[in-house]
Amino acid sequence: MTLILGLTASAFAGENPDRAKVTFNKELVEANLLKGVASTNFGLRTSSAMMLGKLKSEKALFALMKMLRMEDDERGRIVAALSLYNIxxxxxxxxxxxxxRFDKSERVRRLCTIFYLESLKIASAG
Incomplete structure (x- = not known):
């Protein structure tokens, strides 16, 4: 066991530091997250929507508006609304x-009202 750990540690110790750098390509990340929003997997769809909001991705506007309008699960509509608010x-x-005004769920209507009113406060303060 010690031999394996020693060999592994020595293999990584000599690794080129430039190769070990992680690069962040926002366009590639956005493209992958947009695919996630279109997924049939609810968890992937909502987590992708949340990340797009955190990235303030304007490319995601139409996908998030579609999710807000068409998502069957109210939790997904809430995530879409929050992401649109964040953008x-x-x-x-x-x-x-x-x-x-028009969502069938009282919970979604209430939270959308909060998000919208909060955006007005931010706009008037800034």
Whole structure:
């Protein structure tokens, strides 16, 4: 066991530090997350939507607005609304405002109202 650990440690010790760097390509990440939003897997769909909101990805606006409008599960609609709020684009915020008025779920309507009103506070303060 010690021999294996020693060999493994020595193999990584001589590794080129430039090769070990992790690069972040926002466009590639956004493209993969947009594929995740279109997935049939609920967990992947919602986690991708949440990450796109954290990245403030304007490329995700239409996919998130579609999710907000079409998602069967209210939790998914809430995640889409929160992500649109985080992005802060006026078109996305208008979609959140409309969902606050017309969603079939009282919970979604209430949270969309909170997100929309909070966006107005931020806009008036900034």
């Amino acid at each position: 802060g684009d006026s078109v996305g915020l208008y979609a959140v405002k409309q969902q606050a």
